[in-house]
Amino acid sequence: MRRLKKSKKIIYLLAFLFSIVYLIWRAFFTLPWSESLFAIIFGILLLFSEVISNFTAVILIWSKNRAKQVFKPKVPFEAYPDVDVLIATHNEDVPLLLKTVNAACNMKYPDKSKVHIYISDDTNRREVKALADKFHIGYIGLEENEHAKSGNLNNALAHTSSPLVATFDADMIPYSDFLLETVPYFVENERERKEVEDVKPLGFVQTPQSFYNADLFQFNLFSEASIPNEQDFFSREINVLNNAHDAAIYTGSNTVISRKAIEDVGGFPTNTITEDFQLGAQINSAGYKSISTLEPMASGLTPTDIPSILKQRIRWGRGVVQSTEFTFNHK
Template structure:
């Protein structure tokens, strides 16, 4: 049996088992006779399970239908490639961040590069950004008194440009040289009404889940699950979302919907929704063609997620996406799931509190016998867990989904509720992505999780105390969830405790040919990793580098070559090779531009999948060891 058939069979079995379980839960287990509060709590728990499971059903169905909506990128002759306006949006980001993105855009390959028109769209109207654009030979579109955030910035750019295609990039998103060649051809198929091509959001720095939990070698970026899995699955219902960057859009389609929308703090999400309502296809691809920076502090990340939550709800309300007849049923269900997803954080809190209420306070939320529970719950739980693995191709599993939801839950419940009842957030706040040295901790954010840990421990002690034999077996399901939730809460506390960051720039693994020159002698070698101010490399013979000694390096890749002034830092012998690290500085401006491309015009070296061999024990032990051992990792 093929993998696809096994996966689909598992999905169908999961839908069947979970359907039976939910029917039993809703109609036979609510404790109606125990009073209004326990009945209400029982209903909330059942609704939380229903919300979580139905969302999973929609994703499984999308996965099963996904291959039917796969679009081949057509082969196009060089002369047919149209003009493209490349728009780089900026508000208050520093010039050194923009430099890398603008520089990369100037290296974009295209059959006729005179058809590529690059513009920095600066609604801060800053002189230094205007000078940077001129220095790098690209256009500048400044805007004063912008009242409409990113939408106003881009609409101003649309009014001053005219190419039939528009590529949009955030200020930190660095495109690879093949970006246009792998996106523009989709628009040249006359049989398909493409409005937007969205490539995955990718990040070359460790996100906070990887960094704060010492998991940078074991788990992918938290956003990979949406960009590489969920958004691609939504091609099946033509509900793939525009995520604001790394995107190509048809100008004609934008003109039909009146430009980028106002009245929302997630203009990107609403843009794709309006394009779909206008009859255009928005298509998400799987190949990473640009990478940027993840939020670097807990505060900025939580602020970002609150904006996403409130913005998605705003946009769904603005467009009537769930009930409109301009979208097919599958698309409307997809947007219903997108709305309900933001309530999953309340569901997660309900799942944490429910066993505590029962074990610590005797508050009954489910009325059933132990063997009934095993009969209905256990098959659905096992099938659900396996289906999550099939769904995400090892980018995400159920444990990590619940860890992430637990971390974010206390801070998203209230904003989601307010937005849902019409109390809107109007102000758009740009996420701070500038990397900072020092501790990433935010102790005030750890308080809710710490309180829940204390309650969970108290519930375990009270509930398990004095039980043995069959009594302990009958208590096993409640104890299972108490211990399970306790582990996710421990992860959350570790996350909020943060980790000290000592590097200003990310190190990216890169194997490129290099030549070191010292004392009139040349040494050939291969780079191991690179960063904006540093390099490590292997040489085939020993070089007498003394720490602090100056020398020269030339690094050559398939497309780039740069000369660097270097200062030796460290060396050691590894088998028959010698390993060296050095601080570097490009010799000229052109070398700097080439060096930045060598660093960033590549697939980043962070994990793409979860390490299946890492257990809860391994991860918690490592966090304890790395936080409190004498030699701590930086």
């Protein structure tokens, strides 16, 4: 085992050195300085993308070397706290919402009276209120919302009070064991903090994004059985590796979050279109730790057409840029 670890370190070091040599060669000997301005600009952009790619690879290798597994702690049933389950919706159809609500109502918990489920509807629809009444759960309507999903969730937080908050998108169907697989981490963290002074409080537990339909590539290439879902790499590889730094990324759904952590950073941010990414980053920066688990605990729908994918990825890209700019401006 030691020999294997040493061999890996040597391989990683060689890969790093060869990458540096390659990038130096690319910068000084391959850029088309004698060609048109168009060629020069795109040559520089290509080099820049390679630098970013190699930098990302270094971070992944570094995280992989420091990777640590997280194991769900065993805690007594009476220690499970109250949880608010917020299902955020904007204009999704009631039949789609029904699947999520039905699954949420069937989640297991030692004391079901401690689980408070709400539909957070920022379009204040009567048919959604009727759905909430049918399942005997809470309904939090909102009119004239100016802050998209952040405004919707902040409004829901103002009408609830449990110490833990679980967030789900309208199309994300939670598994029955979702709360049993996530809440124990908070209970154990609270116990550890009482015994050890310098233990960081737990900000959130992120479970993987999982989808029950084929993604864009699987669907259009008729390869669902042979090609993995493209988002699995992030949810079940990259984000899990972030546990090495106690800094998982919040992806907006299938998550349990400490209410105090949300309040300490001023609620869901309204200055970005990727409020989930920025909220997670702010919670981590505020001294909390966060973890990402490996096994999916909810499944939803992923886009299968190019226009929807482009819209989604452009939003992600713009949102991350907005959040990064905000972070630098407020340091």
